[in-house]
Amino acid sequence: MRDLVLLAILPFIIYTMAKRPFIGIGMWIWTALFYPNAWVYGPAGNLRYNLLFTSVAILSYLCMRAKPKMVLGVLGSLVLLFFFWTTMSTVLTLAPSKVSWDIWTRFAKVITLFVFVLLVIEKKLHVDFFLWCVVLSVGFYANLEALKFIASGGGHKIAGFPGHVLGDRNELAVAFAMTLPICYYLLGEYGKSARYIRLALLGTMGLLVAAVIGTQSRGGFVAMAGLGAYLFIKSNRKIPMAILGGMLIFGLSLIVSDDWTARMNSIETADADASFMGRVVAWKLSFILAMQNPIFGGGFKSLEYFPVWASLSRDFFSYSWFYTGDLLPNTEVARAAHSVYFQVMGEHGFGGLLIFLTLLAGTFFKASSLSRKVKRLGGPEWIRSVATMLQLSLFAYALGGAALSFAYFELYYAIIALIIVLELRILPAALKQQNQVPVEVPLPTVPSLARQQ
Amino acid sequence: MESILWAIDLLAVVFLCFWALRTDSPDKGKKKPVGQERR
Numbered sequence: 001m002r003d004l005v006l007l008a009i010l011p012f013i014i015y016t017m018a019k020r021p022f023i024g025i026g027m028w029i030w031t032a033l034f035y036p037n038a039w040v041y042g043p044a045g046n047l048r049y050n051l052l053f054t055s056v057a058i059l060s061y062l063c064m065r066a067k068p069k070m071v072l073g074v075l076g077s078l079v080l081l082f083f084f085w086t087t088m089s090t091v092l093t094l095a096p097s098k099v100s101w102d103i104w105t106r107f108a109k110v111i112t113l114f115v116f117v118l119l120v121i122e123k124k125l126h127v128d129f130f131l132w133c134v135v136l137s138v139g140f141y142a143n144l145e146a147l148k149f150i151a152s153g154g155g156h157k158i159a160g161f162p163g164h165v166l167g168d169r170n171e172l173a174v175a176f177a178m179t180l181p182i183c184y185y186l187l188g189e190y191g192k193s194a195r196y197i198r199l200a201l202l203g204t205m206g207l208l209v210a211a212v213i214g215t216q217s218r219g220g221f222v223a224m225a226g227l228g229a230y231l232f233i234k235s236n237r238k239i240p241m242a243i244l245g246g247m248l249i250f251g252l253s254l255i256v257s258d259d260w261t262a263r264m265n266s267i268e269t270a271d272a273d274a275s276f277m278g279r280v281v282a283w284k285l286s287f288i289l290a291m292q293n294p295i296f297g298g299g300f301k302s303l304e305y306f307p308v309w310a311s312l313s314r315d316f317f318s319y320s321w322f323y324t325g326d327l328l329p330n331t332e333v334a335r336a337a338h339s340v341y342f343q344v345m346g347e348h349g350f351g352g353l354l355i356f357l358t359l360l361a362g363t364f365f366k367a368s369s370l371s372r373k374v375k376r377l378g379g380p381e382w383i384r385s386v387a388t389m390l391q392l393s394l395f396a397y398a399l400g401g402a403a404l405s406f407a408y409f410e411l412y413y414a415i416i417a418l419i420i421v422l423e424l425r426i427l428p429a430a431l432k433q434q435n436q437v438p439v440e441v442p443l444p445t446v447p448s449l450a451r452q453q
Numbered sequence: 454m455e456s457i458l459w460a461i462d463l464l465a466v467v468f469l470c471f472w473a474l475r476t477d478s479p480d481k482g483k484k485k486p487v488g489q490e491r492r
Contacts, residue, residue: 001456002456002459002460005459005460005463006463009463009464009466009467012467012470012471013466013467013470016470016471016473016474017470019474020473020474020477022473022477023470023473023474026473027466027470030466039459125473125476125477129469129473132469133466133469136462136465136466136469140458140459140462143458144455144458144459147458
């Protein structure tokens with residue numbers, strides 16, 4: 001039945017994508033995050049939706065008559081430089097070449113989406129459509145899983161689909177936390193236009209919080225708590241927010257299990273927690289990998305390649321200031337870096353890490369400066385609002401990503417692209433338009449003319 | 454239940470696509486110039 005529904009709606013989606021490239025770009029991120037193949041079991045499962053949607057989106061752009069001028073800026077150049085850096089590290093990889101080039105290919109697709117966002121998105125509708133697509137993919141999954149979590153009295157453990165970009169529950173939790181501010185922005189923009197949209201978005205926000213808890217991810221919980229604190233500081237409505245937050249915490253406290261509470265309490269005693277210290281061991285090995293290959297690192301997936309892991313383990317006792325407790329590297333299986341920062345450090349060296357950090361910090365502060373610029377120049381209020389919320393999404397990513405290997409996440413690069421487009425294309429166009437709006441000046445009455453008539 | 458919610462989501466996606474297409478039509482564009490949609 002699901003196959004029939006999906007196949008029935010497909011022509012309509014493709015039709016709209018072909019008509020407007022921005023719809024194609026929105027559906028590109030939707031299909032990447034929604035993973036339609038995982039939901040169907042029949043013939044519809046054999047279609048490659050990502051490839052199909054990407055191809056239609058690109059063709060739609062190529063047929064576009066008035067193509068907007070490409071905007072790149074410093075941040076865009078940094079993204080491309082980072083991609084070039086990863087290409088060099090893949091050429092010099094220590095991991096099996098096929099594995100590294102496979103991840104490189106996936107990252108190349110992420111960068112392609114990034115470039116197309118820069119090429120196509122040019123107004124509010126485009127930005128909003130793109131963000132709605134994120135909500136209808138990640139937000140929908142959160143809704144569904146959170147409802148199961150609540151219905152099971154906290155027993156259901158939320159996880160992603162195997163093989164998906166959000167397959168790991170920690171990654172899923174961070175994606176949920178990143179979607180929260182996006183919902184908040186859309187609520188502000190569309191919540192007043194229809195009651196059902198307001199209720200749907202408010203419900204999704206509540207269920208996103210429940211879904212983060214349902215994943216039992218400590219990284220996701222830290223990201224969400226940080227996000228809540230940041231939002232509270234930035235908000236002009238602190239009292240209603242505190243009341244809502246208190247109600248939400250009370251409601252969820254009735255659902256969460258003792259197992260969950262015990263797991264979250266282990267954040268305080270992380271240095272005694274074997275699971276967490278296992279990550280610290282992987283961080284140290286990533287650091288050693290970067291010290292041995294400081295410029296380009298070991299390449300994609302090099303730390304997870306056991307011969308590299310074993311070789312690095314031999315140097316484990318060097319850099320004794322890097323505290324890892326009593327734990328030693330696993331002698332049977334290699335592990336992932338479990339931190340976007342250490343992942344990039346190990347895989348692309350200190351050079352790659354420098355670009356990655358500059359990009360992250362640069363985008364974060366660019367969102368702030370954009371918000372201030374809009375206020376100063378009297379630009380559209382929605383740009384301020386979306387810039388602030390995208391900044392919060394980045395904050396959740398930076399915080400949650402500290403404990404998981406998630407450096408090549410589509411949504412992160414798409415947010416960078418949106419910030420660039422907002423600053424370099426949409427705001428200048430809006431300000432120009434504002435200045436061109438003719439001021440209605442009453443025509444002077446000329447008595448002589450009046451007399452002649 | 455899961456399938457119903459899933460189908461609703463897909464219909465919401467189709468609705469969103471057509472809404473975007475309609476809103477982006479040239480006639481609508483004249484009424485709401487770039488960046489001026491909401492102040």
